[in-house]
Amino acid sequence: MTSDDIIDEITNREYEFGFTTNIESDKAPAGLNEDIIRLISAKKNEPEWLLQWRLEAFAIWQKMTEPNWAHVSYVKPDFQAISYYAAPKKKAKLNSLDELDPELRKTMDKLGISLEEQKRLHGVAVDFVMDSVSVATSFKEKLGELGIIFCSMSEAIQEHPDLVKKYLGTVVPRTDNFYAALNSAVFTDGSFCYIPKGVKCPMELSTYFRINEGGTGQFERTLVVADEESYVSYLEGCTAPQRDENQLHAAVVELISMRDAEIKYSTVQNWYPGDKEGKGGVFNFVTKRGLCDGDRSKISWTQVETGSAITWKYPSCILKGDHSVGEFYSVAVTNNMQQADTGTKMLHIGRNTKSTIISKGISAGNSQNSYRGLVHINKSAQNARNFSQCDSLLMSDTCGAHTFPYIEIKNKTAKVEHEATTSKIGEDQIFYCLQRGLDEEQAISMIVNGYAKEVLNKLPMEFAVEAQKLLAISLEGSVG
Amino acid sequence: MLTIKNLEASIEGKQILKGLNLEIKPGEVHAIMGPNGSGKSTLASVLAGREDYEVTGGSVTFNDQDLLEMPAEERAREGLFLAFQYPVEIPGVSNMNFLKAAVGEIRKHKGLEPLSAKDFLKLVKEKSALVELDGQLANRAVNEGFSGGEKKRNEIFQMAMLEPSLAILDETDSGLDIDALRIVSEGVNALRSPERSFVVITHYQRLLDYIVPDFVHVLYKGKIVKSGTKELALELEERGYDWIKEETAQAGA
Numbered sequence: 001m002t003s004d005d006i007i008d009e010i011t012n013r014e015y016e017f018g019f020t021t022n023i024e025s026d027k028a029p030a031g032l033n034e035d036i037i038r039l040i041s042a043k044k045n046e047p048e049w050l051l052q053w054r055l056e057a058f059a060i061w062q063k064m065t066e067p068n069w070a071h072v073s074y075v076k077p078d079f080q081a082i083s084y085y086a087a088p089k090k091k092a093k094l095n096s097l098d099e100l101d102p103e104l105r106k107t108m109d110k111l112g113i114s115l116e117e118q119k120r121l122h123g124v125a126v127d128f129v130m131d132s133v134s135v136a137t138s139f140k141e142k143l144g145e146l147g148i149i150f151c152s153m154s155e156a157i158q159e160h161p162d163l164v165k166k167y168l169g170t171v172v173p174r175t176d177n178f179y180a181a182l183n184s185a186v187f188t189d190g191s192f193c194y195i196p197k198g199v200k201c202p203m204e205l206s207t208y209f210r211i212n213e214g215g216t217g218q219f220e221r222t223l224v225v226a227d228e229e230s231y232v233s234y235l236e237g238c239t240a241p242q243r244d245e246n247q248l249h250a251a252v253v254e255l256i257s258m259r260d261a262e263i264k265y266s267t268v269q270n271w272y273p274g275d276k277e278g279k280g281g282v283f284n285f286v287t288k289r290g291l292c293d294g295d296r297s298k299i300s301w302t303q304v305e306t307g308s309a310i311t312w313k314y315p316s317c318i319l320k321g322d323h324s325v326g327e328f329y330s331v332a333v334t335n336n337m338q339q340a341d342t343g344t345k346m347l348h349i350g351r352n353t354k355s356t357i358i359s360k361g362i363s364a365g366n367s368q369n370s371y372r373g374l375v376h377i378n379k380s381a382q383n384a385r386n387f388s389q390c391d392s393l394l395m396s397d398t399c400g401a402h403t404f405p406y407i408e409i410k411n412k413t414a415k416v417e418h419e420a421t422t423s424k425i426g427e428d429q430i431f432y433c434l435q436r437g438l439d440e441e442q443a444i445s446m447i448v449n450g451y452a453k454e455v456l457n458k459l460p461m462e463f464a465v466e467a468q469k470l471l472a473i474s475l476e477g478s479v480g
Numbered sequence: 481m482l483t484i485k486n487l488e489a490s491i492e493g494k495q496i497l498k499g500l501n502l503e504i505k506p507g508e509v510h511a512i513m514g515p516n517g518s519g520k521s522t523l524a525s526v527l528a529g530r531e532d533y534e535v536t537g538g539s540v541t542f543n544d545q546d547l548l549e550m551p552a553e554e555r556a557r558e559g560l561f562l563a564f565q566y567p568v569e570i571p572g573v574s575n576m577n578f579l580k581a582a583v584g585e586i587r588k589h590k591g592l593e594p595l596s597a598k599d600f601l602k603l604v605k606e607k608s609a610l611v612e613l614d615g616q617l618a619n620r621a622v623n624e625g626f627s628g629g630e631k632k633r634n635e636i637f638q639m640a641m642l643e644p645s646l647a648i649l650d651e652t653d654s655g656l657d658i659d660a661l662r663i664v665s666e667g668v669n670a671l672r673s674p675e676r677s678f679v680v681i682t683h684y685q686r687l688l689d690y691i692v693p694d695f696v697h698v699l700y701k702g703k704i705v706k707s708g709t710k711e712l713a714l715e716l717e718e719r720g721y722d723w724i725k726e727e728t729a730q731a732g733a
Contacts, residue, residue, distance in 0.1 A: 426568065427532075428568045429568050429569075429570055431528075431530055431531075431552065431568075432564065432567070432568040432570070433570075433578075434529070434551070434552040434553045434556065435528050435529075435552055435553075435555075435556050435561075435562050435564075436556055436578070436579075436582035436585075436638065436642065437553055437556040437557045437582045437585040437586045437589070437642070438553060438581055438582060438585055439553050439585075440553075442581060442585075446570070446573050446577075446578065446581065447570055447573065449572070449573070450570055450571055450572030450573035450621065451571065451572055452572070453572035453573075454572070
């Protein structure tokens, strides 16, 4: 096969998860104003303080302008053309998964995430979010016995308002950035998780997000609180159906890890990236931040990003507690016309804080893939340590890989290491594989998965398998 | 087994092979020697199907099939193995997984069931012992951080695992100390059989003390200009290539 054939093949490949579920939606009219926010809040039967919180966020947002510093270019979304609320009409509470809308079940089956299978094989509690409203939450009882709260954000607001009120917006304040402010004003649902003191969550907590309603903005809000000496591993995975118009996704994820607690947050993201000309596709403008509040606390972010037309995402750690640890492991794949500007921020405040950054970018087609990372060592951060490794793998002559590392050190005792490499996938490597009887797709899959292994190894088992397949699918035949 | 007729090949417009002929029968070991730049490695690459090289003339028949029509992976599955002069590193891919995939593809091609994990491990144990390859190397990433000698031994180990009908050894002796040379050669000798043929490309007669060839050919300016038995290698060792070059020049004039 010549490289032209291969480029043809990859660029003509249809998005595998491009299907639409036909479920009637209860949808708000397009546009954003105080009335819409009041409607959202009323629909969700929210307490007054939250409505006020949203309205304040809206006021803040109106004074802000969209950020322009990321290494991406796109047509800015028209915020008045988006509908800010859509909920599946059937909202009756389910006693078992069998009561689920058959259409929804079909969607989940196509995604390969049937809840029964998840339950049986992996012992994973799945909180399935479709168009902003959670439709099924499993394993709740088992978690309940341990005092673990794992539910949709809407439910948490009803059932655990004190916890939500105490922590919401404490890590990502409404004033943080344009999209965080927007999210705070209009978020419709998301996940809430609280692990009580001393409890090690016995299973991976998993949420599958999915954008379904055409033209609907998706504004998820996730809050994970790990109380002292607790542990939780949280999985988030996404796929979206094919759409012609751009879909905006502006989520906010906040993590709080207290004294001696650990949160492991893993993401596999495969949203529709747009067609080969870059038309359509999801805009993924996410604010993810974790606070290592207590001494010896730990937060670990692992992400495998293969989707979205534009990704703008920096899962970060504020290392406030002494001896606290922040980690960021990332594989970001871009193909065709995709653009990704992703990385992390490690803010060292406490003494003896430690952070590790491993970023593996893979660029193919005409895509642009940027790593942007900040390591900030505060004056107070005695003996802080950071190790950063940013590698880029190029699959074609027409793609771009960029690295923007920022290092700010205010304390002389800091030790900061930064390594960066850029390489092109080796024809020698591919030929070596071919000569041993592997075909080109196997060869690329093997080489790419080997390249990303340090990150994939950090994923929980069931996610690692999915992620490996995703890498292979995203890059099949993309060497040019 | 392998019939090469008037093979011509070029890279980036420069002609390297200029009408090469070679006939290899099952079980034979052919050594190919020659001065630098004569086309030895090009021959290996062309036979293995490297796309950088363009075949501009001639034919190659391998087990009654047109070898040049087959893509590289097909040639490998049909039983052609190349031990690389510079084995390639594939970071993050364990030698075991790599071999498991390769063995799987070749077995599939032959219509055989995949090996069970147990049988595969047994095979690994048996074959790695042939080249005294430490069990740990099998679990490390393909050639990553291997010494020169380990890389070459790994090539022979892979050959033993894949059981080709034709193995081409491209300067497998280069960069080997005397112990490694012995180990590699013993590994190769253990794999000699009436069905399996070898093409041994080398600069030095030394290797041929260990792997005793049935035939020795001298490749010069893209052609085989002299063929003989193992005594020819000894003569080359003693006299160098100048006399061959002169003979060729005279024959050409």
